[in-house]
Amino acid sequence: MQEHTQLSHKQINEDLLKDVLTVPKWWLPAVSFLGLVVLTGLGAFFFMMYHGLGVTGLNRPVMWGVFIANFVFWIGISHAGIMISAILRLTQAEWRRPITRAAEVMTVFSLIAALHTPLMHVGRPWRVLYWIFPYDFSRGIWPNVRSPFVWDPSAVGTYLIASSLFVFVCLLPDIAILRDRAKKPIVKKIYAQMALGFRGTPRQWKLQILAGILLSALVLPVFVSVHSIVSWDFAVLIGVEGWHSTIFAPYFIIGAIHSGVSAVAMLMALSVWLYGLDKYIKPDHFDAIARLLIVVATTWFFFFFLEWVYALYTLAPPEIALRELQAFQWPYGPLFAIFIITSFVIPVPLWLFKRVRRSVVWMFWTTVLVNIGMWLERFLIVIPGLIRRTHMTFDWGTYHPSIVEILIVVETFAFVCLGMLLFAKVLPLIPLFDVKEGMVNRRLIKVGRRVIPATIREGLPHHYYEKKQ
């Protein structure tokens, strides 16, 4: 990283807390609009629950539709949290500091959004508790542990709990600052309760840092398991050609990282624009995340390619018919073209240019494209597979999502945006203490004749320091 802006702690506090302690002009209209969309979606859900799943476009044999595609999409987005905050924390990537909290908060909200749809789309949502909780006392029947649908709630639940804890642990020092600065007594009291008595004693800092590292290390297995299990929802079914594939687990995971990290870049651009945080999120950060994205996107594309190769290598007629449907027939053909172009062909070559990587606008729009493509990817896995171009031509299906389904899918997007906005109103979206720590560790060190900004965690011999800022 070449740029280096040193800010005083006072300025960091003022910059990052101004949106929490005051209300931006656009905030109320945005929140009310999103709230309206969420309410409409919930209304659509209750309408669906009252009338039955007949109001969707589902039929036989296409029993899962956009709900499940959307579920996979949001689980994918949620992988951003672990990727950014756990893996980058453990590998000590310095550029992660201002982004971690936004990524983690997005993880929490997108997990809740992901949980919406499968729970809503069951036939009898009021009996879902029998499924989620692993024991049914009244009947003495255990759930079927062979079913990936039993692993799903436990994996996603673990992830949700771990992410929420992680967000909270990382919030404690910032809540304490808010407690000290809040003007209204009632607000002060609420922050005081939330801060759990954090005063910044050395012992508290030690525990807080330890908890952060422990949680990020412990959550790493979930990084692999959540999306593997989601992929097994599909891969275990022998009767669906497009789904029954052993490559699904790694393919889904890398796809999730692709869309998740892209979503974080989107979020960074939005926080620069909406909250004016350009002093904290700099072209360097976009540059770093775009380099990461190039690697992730290319790996993902390799897995995508392999999935096709494995499928076509069998030369089984249903498999070939399915691939033909996916790639060439209306309406999936055009969608497939859009998916390939938006998720790989446009963004990745663009990211190779330094000017694109360091531009907020370019990074925003390319990552938006990636997420459009990745949503379509999930759609193109779920629906054409279920249309079943098997030998039994009598049972070939079709599917058109109904307005109710579309409203509920839109609701999940509005829900995540709304959650982020509400969170940013109550708590800072950029971790103050983390940014400060990064600045404290910053040094300009002399290597030969050149002076280079670097991050020092251990003390260096004195002559290494050019000047201490």
Place this chain on the structure above:
Amino acid sequence: MVDSNKWGMVVDIDRCTGCQGCVVACQSENNIPINLEEHFNQRRAIQWIRIERYWEGEYPDVKARFIPIMCQHCGSAPCEPVCPVYATYHNNEGLNVQVYNRCIGTRFCANGCPYHVRFFNFWEPEWPESLKNQLNPDVTVRSRGIMEKCSFCVQRIQRSTRESERDNEILEDGDRGLNPACVNACASNSLIFGNFNDPDSTVSKMKEDAMQEGGRGYRLMENLGTDTNVIYLRKVGESVVEAPHG
């Protein structure tokens, strides 16, 4: 009669005329709601047994071929392991049974079934007033939001076995009280029901005959390894080299 039963069916495609008698019998035996035109248009009609019609040959030498398809009661069923709440499981009589009360309607099983014989109640089932008194009291009326499928008329199997135990009689092979409704209704005898564990039963003999080298027997989508309990006998005749569904 043998100790344990393994119920199964033999379907002789050569005899099937596509009359849909089995479909109607099944609808009335199992309290299946009336399939209206709109249900077919929505692709949500419920038919535990259905006749699939395929055309063979080129015009003008074209022939209609029929194949009745019901739940295959797979020995290794793709639908069973995926149900999170054990609403579908394999019982010890070779039947793949559905427990309506447990079902929460994830429809995972329906996606897993390669034969598409699992049906979801998208709407609350309704009957015209005049038909309400004809509902079979032995069969649960399913509500909205759950899966249902062919049970090989498990209520008839249960009643017959209970009655034969009570009277200390031997359950006769091909007994009309035991047979599923579709088998009783089949005018051309193309559906034969029985116990595969009983070596003397008609279905066992037919299976042995059909599955030997050069026999007419096959299973639907045998390559999936579902080990079905329904054996199909392919069409006899010169024009036919293979069953129409491969």
